[in-house]
Amino acid sequence: MNTIEVKNLRRIYRATTGVIRRKVKEVEAVKDVSFDIKEGELFGLLGPNGAGKTTTVKVLATLLIPDAGEVRVKGLDIVKDANEVRKQIGFIFGGERGLYWRLSAIDNLRYFASLYHVDPEVSKKRIPELLELVGLKGRGDERVQGYSRGMKQRLHVARTLLHDPDILFLDEPTIGLDPVGAREFREVIRNLQSEKKTILLTTHYMFEADSLCERVAVIDKGEIVALDTPSALKKHVRDLSVVEIETFGIDPKVIDDIRKLPFVDALSTREQDHRQLLLVQTERGAEAVPDLIASLEGMRIGRVTVREPTLEDAYVRLVGGKA
Amino acid sequence: MNIITKNLRLFWQGTVLSYVALFAWFRPVTYAASKILMPLAQIIFFTFLGSYASGGTDVDFYVIGNAIQITAVSGIFGVTMSIGGDRWAGTLPYLFGTPANRMMLFFGRAFMHIIDGAFGVVIALGWGALLFGVDFSHTDFSALGLTIIVTTTSTCGLGLLMGCLSLITANVMFVNNTVYFLLLIFSGANIAIDTLPNWMQAFSKALPLTRGIASARTLIAGGSFADVAPLLVSEIGIGIAYGILGYFLFTWFELHAKRKGTLETV
């Protein structure tokens, strides 16, 4: 039996707008999503903004009732056996909300420990251990009000480990962490993984998914478009190379023109200060460079490099060059 | 550790921590003002106004009425903050993601406000004795103590229902203020119930506080526990009814929010 089983999950949001003439607007956040996670597996869920990742995690965390489909955690139905499921899982949604700002970190943890029915004797020992684990040792007596965003996020990690759950749902846990903090956090995830915890991780950082996850699913517009190991996904783009061209103040119209070139498979851009980095995926590799430069005629160009594709390039191709 | 002591400790821990976490007035100056100055101001205002209007005959009526009514500060405003505060803290998803017993969670949120409210009434009665010479020499104190606890509890029952409204609507301070003033008028704190039109009397009887205030007046005037026992039974019954209604609304809210995806909407 798989620890997590998601079968044909569907979830629609209905929002009513307008006071007098009420209109119902429907958003199909998750259309039809199926995947399984094995016991002890670290599974990544990737996808562009609004793809339905958080919605999927919320359903798994018993915070949203699905419109259709079946979702099981350790064989338990997340709607019918919600309370049993809650004892087995921990979850965090990236960001700093969701803590009691008037309480100290330790008191936040004590409060959530009481909600999870953790024996007070046990939590007394575990809370300092967890604070140390997330790097908040010595700051536990301070009110969360005065915490930085990253510190609040670390506290969330401690919060979700209070009842020592076997299963963790981590929705963008490293968002807003400084680079050192993010690296430490990935170390924490690796440790949890070595403790045989089953983990679902969503992230926008491809290297993070590549270095941590055993398998990843790419979700786009509420549907899974790929599901495999990171190395297998990279094979999809093995025949491609990536040409990176540094430009300065490029016209969006020119980008569209390049995207239409016959030998261009996918194109994404990345803003860096006043520069834009064009990432062009093409089978022609270095041979494409002269043609690409020709289409940028009259514009200021910086460094041009040709490299092997990464998981991010595979991802960009899967979600249609939107990243 | 034995299972009962464990559960009691967990309940106590959750109760005290959630009180500190969510009751925004729980900081030294604000708390002192709400416990000492606000009751003083209310008692002075209504006692002078009332005794002026009635020709200065019945100071005790106003002092006792307002002193008991003060419990609505904790019972209505405090409890509402403790129930509705999670919406503002963004903690609802984390709260409803725990396996915590919802009934314990819900009623636990009112627990400290019962103690707090009773404390406020004692201070207010103290002001009454000090400033207006209310005479407690014929009072059965244990019966008065019970009256205070019962009344405070029943007012918190209404507060629990109001707190649920604050989870659902954004306009809760308006609702709370309205309820507070309705209680000022219809609980008999300042206007004798039997002088009200019939339909208003019916409304008074459906409110907490009304019987508690009557009971306190009877006891301070020298009445016995037997005189007020029926009042107290009805008073607590009304409070429990509001509390249960609130609890159903709370469980409905959780289900509804999970259906609609509105757990995080502010």
Ligand SMILES: Nc1ncnc2c1ncn2[C@@H]1O[C@H](COP(=O)(O)OP(=O)(O)OP(=O)(O)O)[C@@H](O)[C@H]1O
């Ligand atoms: N509570 C809500 N009410 C209405 N629509 C919602 C709600 N939550 C999400 N949506 C919509 O559902 C879709 C999927 O949102 P979701 O938050 O699951 O995306 P996501 O993959 O987590 O995106 P991101 O990477 O930006 O976090 C979006 O179109 C979003 O606007």
Ligand SMILES: [Mg+2]
């Ligand atoms: Mg999201």
